Amino acid sequence: EEAAARQLVERKLRPGTDLQDQAARDKATRRLASMLARKGYQPSQAFRIVNEVLDSCAGADRGNP
Numbered sequence: 001e002e003a004a005a006r007q008l009v010e011r012k013l014r015p016g017t018d019l020q021d022q023a024a025r026d027k028a029t030r031r032l033a034s035m036l037a038r039k040g041y042q043p044s045q046a047f048r049i050v051n052e053v054l055d056s057c058a059g060a061d062r063g064n065p
Contacts, residue, residue, distance in 0.1 A: 002049060005036055009053045019058040029054065 009032050018024045029050050036046035 002045075005039075005041060005046070005049045006053055008039075009036070009050055010057075013053070013057065019054055025054060025058075 012032060012035060013028065017028050019028070029047070032050045032053075033043065033046040036049065037043055041049070
């Protein structure tokens with residue numbers, strides 16, 4: 001179930017979103033967590049998954065594995 005949520009967040013994350021900009025990251029977090037909540041995920045779980053995916057994407061953008 002979590003793997004499916006992660007894949008969904010990765011797929012829905014808009015390309016070109018500047019995850020270094022706090023306002024843009026907050027907006028993406030709210031949008032993606034809301035999407036997961038509408039699909040039945042608990043809010044705490046949705047925010048945790050979204051933050052983990054965004055952290056991994058931000059790390060990949062900086063060249064960190």
